[in-house]
Amino acid sequence: MLSQVQEARERIRNHVSLTPCQYSADLTALTGQQIFLKLDNLQRTGAFKERGALNKILRLSKEERQRGIIAASAGNHAQAVAYHAAGRGIRAQIVMPLMTPLVKVSSTRGFGADVVLHGSNYDEAYAEAIARSHSQHMTFLHPFDDLDIIHGQGTIGLELLEQISGLEAVVVPIGGGGLISGVAGALKESNPKIRIIGVQTERLPSMLAACKAGAPVTLPAEATIADGIAVRRAGEITLPLVQRYVDELVTVDEEEIASAILVLLERQKTLAEGAGAVALAALLHKKTSLTTQRTAVLVCGGNIDVSLLARIIERGLVKDGRRVRIRVHLSDRPGALLALTKILADQQANIVETLHNRAHYGVNLGDTVIDITLEARGPAHIQAISAALLEAGYKFERIQ
DSSP states (O other), X not given: OHHHHHHHHHHHTTTSOOOOEEEEHHHXXXXXXXXXXXXXXXXXXSBTHHHHXXXXXXTOOHHHHHHOEEEEOSSHHHHHHHHHHHTTTOOEEEEEOTTSOHHHHHHHHHTTOEEEEOSSSHHHHHHHHHHHHHHTTOEEOOSSSSHHHHHHHTHHHHHHHHHSTTOOEEEEEOSSSHHXXXXXXXXHHHOTTSEEEEEEETTOOHXXXXXXXXXXXXXXXXXXXXXXXXXXXXXXXXXXHHHHHOOEEEEEOHHHHHHHHHHHHHHHOOXXXXXXXXXXXXXXXXXXXXXXXXXXXXXOBOOOOHHHHHHHHHHHHHHTTSEEEEEEEEESSTTHHHHHHXXXXXXXXXXXXXXXXXXXXXXXXXXXXXXXXXXXXXXXXXXXXXXXXXXXXXXXXXXX
């Protein structure tokens, strides 16, 4: 494995970015580990997938290049294939699930590929791509279950060895297993003492299920904000590599992933998609056996839909106690709302939104109800606001 990854690195060296690996004092304080963020979300297409895709493309025969290539992807592999194929004059067709985020579809088209939207999930898009590869005589580029792809992704491991002195552990997202197979193989064959931790979304733990069963198993389809690793079945090639090189597999849930996205954005000024944030989510929520090790965390993608990001930020603010919505019962008379807002102003609570309603919520005639969304400084501040309202005799409840 190591020699093939080294060869891949020389092959792609001048065509992909050597991404930074930054020490984070904030995340070190939050997790207890010495955290270094490997920012492969800074690649040209916003994700690590360029490494494997380019390595595969550069190893195609002249005949394969002339016939064109086809891939199935939820986004990042698609963009990587499209970008590097276009740069070499190779026709590329990408089959993407219908629900792929618009930012990934637009980017893939922008890089020059012919995009076909098909199927409700990756597996249906994959089946369509395979059928098209046969009917149109195009070469299929698998997103993870291909040794050339795996060796290209493994170049991250070689960079980590050079960027972090005394590296002790690496936390890696897992979908089908291509990234972790390459990274773990390169690292373990360089230094077997380095611990490799794989992280999957709790909704689609396909590699964890495969390791328990001893063979790939197909899981039921599930929606997840980590769409880049929403793979229902682990790879035939990647499974034995994970079994050989990976020390631990853990899962994170949707709220934990969303929280990690927000932490990266707020604390590190780094934009990560769901799949790109799962490794940090595992550390923030104490899912691994790591304690104080010098740990590399792979932030492997940053292609997130802005509407999803807005919802994640909103939910994160609510969860952290920095935004709250309350429903207050008032007498329907002049000055009632002014008196309420004065209490809120005295508590230095900022009103974001109000909804004043007389006809709904089953209120009595002569009364009204107002929903108020407030910005607060945290749970203690919300408690102080609640105490002030109770002291003033207001009837209210907190709503979601």
